[in-house]
Amino acid sequence: MTRTLRDLALFGGAPLATTPLHVGAPNIGDRQRLHELLDDALDRRWLTNDGPFVQAFERRVADLVEVEHCVATSSATTGLMLLAACLGLRGEVVLPALTFVATPHAMRWQGLSPVFADVDRATLTLSPASAAAACSSETSAVLGVHLWGTPCDVDGLTRLTAERSCALVFDAAHALGSIAGGRPVGSSGEAEVFSFHATKLCNAFEGGAVATNDARLAAALAEARNFGFAGEDEISGLGINAKMSEVSAAMGLVSLDALDHFVHAHRTNHEHYRVGLAGGRGVTLRDPDSRATPTRPYVVIEVEDEAGLSRDELLAVLRAENVLARRYFFPGCHRVPPYRDDPRSSPVPLPVTEQVLDRVLVLPTGTATSTPAIDRICEVVRCALEHPDEVRAQLATVAR
Ligand SMILES: Cc1ncc(COP(=O)(O)O)c(C=O)c1O
Known part of the structure; x- marks a missing residue:
């Protein structure tokens, strides 16, 4: 099923998850x-x-x-x-x-x-x-x-x-x-x-x-x-x-x-995100070398500058769906106390860190997240990014 704007919870559709889907929901063994x-x-x-x-x-x-x-x-x-x-x-x-x-x-x-x-x-x-x-x-x-x-x-x-x-x-x-x-x-x-x-x-x-x-x-x-x-x-x-x-x-x-079972679930989920987000405009799934990171512990996307929606706007769309994505590790260690008030803690420029902190979203994965839910999350992301102007206007209406 392809999601239209009217299906999105932001526009009055039913949220894709009835109970919240959390990032970091625990993997539980026997x-x-x-x-x-x-x-x-x-x-x-x-x-x-x-x-x-x-x-x-x-x-x-x-x-x-x-x-x-x-x-x-x-x-x-x-x-x-x-x-x-x-x-x-x-x-x-x-x-x-x-x-x-x-x-x-x-x-x-x-x-x-x-x-x-x-x-x-x-x-x-x-x-x-x-x-x-x-x-x-x-x-x-x-x-x-x-x-x-x-x-x-x-x-x-x-x-x-x-x-x-x-x-x-x-x-x-x-x-x-x-x-x-x-x-x-x-x-x-x-x-x-x-x-x-x-x-x-x-x-x-x-x-x-x-x-x-x-x-x-x-x-x-x-x-x-x-x-x-x-x-x-x-x-x-x-x-x-x-x-x-x-x-x-x-x-x-x-x-x-249960490690093998957990890893299998994480890898399967990552693959569903990869396929589900492929070809979508404005968003990139981080896909680290599978020889170095075979466990796929996190699903991390970057919302590109040209996406039409900001990372925070996409976060609001997902939250309306009960998908509690996270901005790990926003706003950045150098911007929180006690470090932000100590100039000696940031002696060198941090351009990559700052760019990434403004673009990254971490999405739910692990054994608590089903693959049909992931497919629906990908549909929501793609749908929102295909209609950035309508989504932004609706976010402004909801905020009023
Ligand atoms: C990168 C990193 N370092 C350290 C920690 C701290 O781990 P713990 O909660 O076991 O103290 C975390 C926890 O999430 C982490 O993400």
């Missing part, structure tokens, strides 16, 4: 298995503090991403904070402005100064050239972000940090299952930090995992996440509570069991 694992934890009365599920989860993640050590944490944010602390970072950390605000916040919470650099236009990950320009004598680390599952230019960033003798770490929150240089993301730099938050491809309700091949770093992280305990009565230094609970680890294990 409930029965989860209930069994929770019963096991309750029977054991071992609910947290490096329990058997946390240990199993750490082994599974380490094997999956092909590293020697994995330290599970309460979130990726606490994982990044612990990593900065255990590496002894000081002064400034160079990172992309195009990321979730947790990335700079984790550094700032450690007393570090985040310094933003621009991203590469093709991958939307930290540009080594821009990062080099943002480095100063105060820089102690470069923090790359594998945005939306697309791996950074690991070789370029490795060269840069080797030349400057500073640390290299990665925010791999989006990148479980991504491939960099023929290897799973997880083993580059000093360490890489994954998120198992509910919105991620694989979730543990809340959770994080620091992957590294450095045994001493892993030991320091494991102590630091547990108040600094190095033995029953021995404190090795400053620590915090950033432990993963057994409930989260159980969910993480069940999610990892």
Whole structure:
């Protein structure tokens, strides 16, 4: 069925979804298995503090991403904070402005100064050239972000940090299952930090995992996440509570069991969006290299300048349909407090970041989004972009 303007919810048609379609609706594995694992934890009365599920989860993640050590944490944010602390970072950390605000916040919470650099236009990950320009004598680390599952230019960033003798770490929150240089993301730099938050491809309700091949770093992280305990009565230094609970680890294990199923759903959805949006005017689906991003964790479109509708107008059309698309990561880390008020945090121009922040929309995917719903979302997008003047006039009427 081809949608006409009158079918759009904005013009009085029935919304395409009766209940809201959210970006990041959780992927959920085998409930029965989860209930069994929770019963096991309750029977054991071992609910947290490096329990058997946390240990199993750490082994599974380490094997999956092909590293020697994995330290599970309460979130990726606490994982990044612990990593900065255990590496002894000081002064400034160079990172992309195009990321979730947790990335700079984790550094700032450690007393570090985040310094933003621009991203590469093709991958939307930290540009080594821009990062080099943002480095100063105060820089102690470069923090790359594998945005939306697309791996950074690991070789370029490795060269840069080797030349400057500073640390290299990665925010791999989006990148479980991504491939960099023929290897799973997880083993580059000093360490890489994954998120198992509910919105991620694989979730543990809340959770994080620091992957590294450095045994001493892993030991320091494991102590630091547990108040600094190095033995029953021995404190090795400053620590915090950033432990993963057994409930989260159980969910993480069940999610990892279902990873292939989740990936299949994400890939199928991405293909439906690709076909559904093909040939439509004014909108481009980001289609990263499938060898590097085989998991297709996010569906990201860019609304072109010549689309006739702005990104925000298209967002309003979709919201009327109960499709809750998101402007990740608008307005940009450099434009929010505390960073926007600190000129030292933005020493280099960010033209690509700013262009992308004004054009990008993230659309629903994952196991909670059906392919017929995706086909209808694509029809709505195409229909709206074929009639930009009428849509804009209607948006103005509705706003009055
Ligand atoms: C790029 C990025 N980094 C870090 C985080 C923080 O992850 P968590 O919620 O596990 O702390 C997120 C969360 O969405 C993210 O998108």
